[in-house]
Amino acid sequence: MNAIETHALEKTFRGKRALRSLNLTVGRGEIYGFIGKNGSGKSTTMKIVAGLMPATAGEVNVLGASLAPCEAHPAVGTLIESPGIYPGLSAYDNLMVKALTLGIVDAKKTCQELLHAVGLADTGRQKAKRFSMGMKQRLGIALALMGNPSVLMLDEPLNGLDPDAARAIRTLIVRLNRERGVTVLISSHVLDQLERMCTCYGIIRDGHMVRELTAAAVEEECASYLSLSCTEPERALATLTERVRGGCIQMMPDNTLRIDGDVDTARVGEVLMSEGIALSDLHRTEGDREAFFVKLMGGHDVDDSGAIRDNAASRSGVRFSRKGR
Amino acid sequence: MLNFLRADLYRLHRSGVTAGVLLFIVGFCLFFIGVNIVIAISAGEPISAVDFPNALDVTAEIAFLSGFLPLLASYAPTYLVASDWKASGFKTVLVGGGARSGYLASKIAVGALFALVLPGVMLACFGLIPWMLGMRVESVTNISQLLMWWSLASLVGFTYTVVCALCAILSRGETLAWVSTMFVGLGIVGNGFMLLFGMVAAFLPPATDLAQFAIDNMLYRQAMGLGNGTSFVAGDAGALVHTALVAVGWAIAAGALGWIVFRRKTL
Numbered sequence: 001m002n003a004i005e006t007h008a009l010e011k012t013f014r015g016k017r018a019l020r021s022l023n024l025t026v027g028r029g030e031i032y033g034f035i036g037k038n039g040s041g042k043s044t045t046m047k048i049v050a051g052l053m054p055a056t057a058g059e060v061n062v063l064g065a066s067l068a069p070c071e072a073h074p075a076v077g078t079l080i081e082s083p084g085i086y087p088g089l090s091a092y093d094n095l096m097v098k099a100l101t102l103g104i105v106d107a108k109k110t111c112q113e114l115l116h117a118v119g120l121a122d123t124g125r126q127k128a129k130r131f132s133m134g135m136k137q138r139l140g141i142a143l144a145l146m147g148n149p150s151v152l153m154l155d156e157p158l159n160g161l162d163p164d165a166a167r168a169i170r171t172l173i174v175r176l177n178r179e180r181g182v183t184v185l186i187s188s189h190v191l192d193q194l195e196r197m198c199t200c201y202g203i204i205r206d207g208h209m210v211r212e213l214t215a216a217a218v219e220e221e222c223a224s225y226l227s228l229s230c231t232e233p234e235r236a237l238a239t240l241t242e243r244v245r246g247g248c249i250q251m252m253p254d255n256t257l258r259i260d261g262d263v264d265t266a267r268v269g270e271v272l273m274s275e276g277i278a279l280s281d282l283h284r285t286e287g288d289r290e291a292f293f294v295k296l297m298g299g300h301d302v303d304d305s306g307a308i309r310d311n312a313a314s315r316s317g318v319r320f321s322r323k324g325r
Numbered sequence: 326m327l328n329f330l331r332a333d334l335y336r337l338h339r340s341g342v343t344a345g346v347l348l349f350i351v352g353f354c355l356f357f358i359g360v361n362i363v364i365a366i367s368a369g370e371p372i373s374a375v376d377f378p379n380a381l382d383v384t385a386e387i388a389f390l391s392g393f394l395p396l397l398a399s400y401a402p403t404y405l406v407a408s409d410w411k412a413s414g415f416k417t418v419l420v421g422g423g424a425r426s427g428y429l430a431s432k433i434a435v436g437a438l439f440a441l442v443l444p445g446v447m448l449a450c451f452g453l454i455p456w457m458l459g460m461r462v463e464s465v466t467n468i469s470q471l472l473m474w475w476s477l478a479s480l481v482g483f484t485y486t487v488v489c490a491l492c493a494i495l496s497r498g499e500t501l502a503w504v505s506t507m508f509v510g511l512g513i514v515g516n517g518f519m520l521l522f523g524m525v526a527a528f529l530p531p532a533t534d535l536a537q538f539a540i541d542n543m544l545y546r547q548a549m550g551l552g553n554g555t556s557f558v559a560g561d562a563g564a565l566v567h568t569a570l571v572a573v574g575w576a577i578a579a580g581a582l583g584w585i586v587f588r589r590k591t592l
Contacts (some may be wrong), residue, residue: 011585053591072420084416086408087334093339100332101418122551147421175374 083140382554436486515545
């Protein structure tokens with residue numbers, strides 16, 4: 001049973017299609033990175049799943065239960081766009097409001113525990129309107145955690161945070177996932193932060209799910225590899241297969257060889273030279289996850305020279321990667 | 326719904342709304358009594374000569390026709406909904422299993438509670454403060470009339486709260502919610518509609534009966550009646566029943582419309 005599933009989800013705002021037959025699958029126990037450009041439909045999807053907005057068409061399932069339009073699942077906690085905080089109340093009072101709404105029995109103790117968990121235990125009676133952005137985000141997460149949800153949806157929780165606060169929130173999310181088994185659906189533009197915690201990714205473009213893949217699959221697609229061009233590619237393939245261990249060697253359509261794995265570049269050169277095979281090019285290509293995601297999102301990529309390459313280039317087969325030797 | 330109600334009352338308490346509203350009523354009563362005392366003293370009369378039951382009628386007129394009783398009662402649900410619009414509080418209270426029906430019902434219940442308590446506080450102040458100051462309170466003998474006025478004032482005030490909660494839901498923002506509340510509470514809308522219906526009757530004589538029917542069934546018209554204080558409830562019983570029915574009808578209509586609008590509204 002998946003934590004969240006949407007089938008053919010559609011949302012139209014005054015004739016503009018925000019979501020186009022969106023299929024999203026978040027497995028239980030995953031930290032799912034939901035990636036897309038601004039206006040691609042991430043927040044809209046989350047709002048529909050949270051019951052804050054009706055879908056135009058399609059189906060939403062949360063923990064196996066099919067949700068009616070604008071129905072909220074009790075096991076889902078959210079932080080969407082901005083934390084829904086009452087600025088005139090303290091952090092404790094904000095949590096108490098949520099606790100009373102959910103009918104939590106030991107509300108006071110739960111609120112204290114959550115404040116402690118997110119590092120706001122010492123804010124006392126200070127009103128939330130005086131909080132820094134990081135404190136507000138942490139309070140938003142505490143609100144989302146009220147009632148021990150099995151699924152947490154966080155929309156841009158790292159926005160506007162300094163590195164220290166971002167790290168603290170990232171650590172908190174990972175801890176919740178590992179210690180409490182909370183499934184997390186998180187959207188963010190801070191890709192390097194997502195890379196450090198996500199186990200799965202979904203890339204949305206113009207309201208449509210472009211691709212869903214695991215972190216391992218991203219790792220594989222963005223792995224570094226050796227690329228070589230030589231005069232006799234078939235003999236080079238046979239030689240390297242026989243004499244170089246620890247790599248996966250394959251011939252590419254353009255007659256270059258690609259060697260995946262932890263293989264020493266110098267050793268490859270030596271082997272080929274000893275066989276009398278002349279090398280015209282040998283370099284290591286480093287995987288670039290940012291470029292990989294940007295390409296899938298349909299955005300622009302900046303190459304090493306600083307020039308902007310648009311999506312048309314990526315569609316024509318240009319590989320977005322940073323070359324290094 | 327009870328969970329929402331508990332949370333709403335907690336919010337009103339912690340944000341100081343409850344205390345502010347009650348203090349306003351007590352302050353108003355003290356001011357009004359104080360003015361009467363000053364007038365009595367300056368006229369050379371003993372304080373005990375001031376007739377507070379009549380003062381109550383005058384106060385009721387001020388309280389209802391200036392709209393402050395319905396306005397104060399409406400303040401609570403409007404504050405709750407408007408601040409949810411402003412702070413995206415819906416995300417806090419509705420996500421995680423809170424049903425929209427419970428949310429709306431809670432606001433209506435808060436309105437009912439305030440509409441019931443506030444006229445009671447006003448009556449209590451007018452009973453207790455003069456008594457504590459040693460003034461003449463013995464003429465407040467017709468308790469049944471006071472209770473009847475309190476009941477009707479609560480009912481009409483409650484209907485105002487439901488209408489204002491609806492306005493707050495429709496507004497999608499804080500400012501419009503307050504503006505609509507003030508307009509409803511202050512009776513500006515009521516006066517405007519009465520003027521409009523009067524003009525219809527003047528320019529289109531065949532529609533006179535229809536215009537009169539509309540005027541008679543306006544909520545503001547009932548508030549005007551309650552503005553006459555206890556002398557209103559001492560009048561025609563049929564008028565009292567009519568007032569109650571109009572209030573209930575408007576409350577049901579506004580509540581139903583609020584639910585229709587809110588149940589699928591994007592938050």
